[in-house]
Amino acid sequence: MNWDRIAGKWQQLRGAARQGWGRFTGNYAGVAAGMRQQMLGKIQGTYGISREANEKRLAEWRARQHKSDPIHK
Numbered sequence: 001m002n003w004d005r006i007a008g009k010w011q012q013l014r015g016a017a018r019q020g021w022g023r024f025t026g027n028y029a030g031v032a033a034g035m036r037q038q039m040l041g042k043i044q045g046t047y048g049i050s051r052e053a054n055e056k057r058l059a060e061w062r063a064r065q066h067k068s069d070p071i072h073k
Contacts, residue, residue: 002048011041011051 015038022030044054 004048004050005045007051008041008043008045008048011044012038013041015039015041 015034015036017034018037019031019034022028022032022034040051040054040058043049043057044051049057
């Protein structure tokens, strides 16, 4: 198994824990951060890419979404 995939699974676990802890404490910013971390872990685990490449892909995707959003035009 590729180490990037293992790291992705670990990110998913950490994201789920962070999300659960955020819900428990009422920290909704922590919930959102946990969801983001879990999503990055799923991408990394599925495609087996490094964390840096994963962060770059997510930033590019967010930029494209921001440009296509009618509110931000």
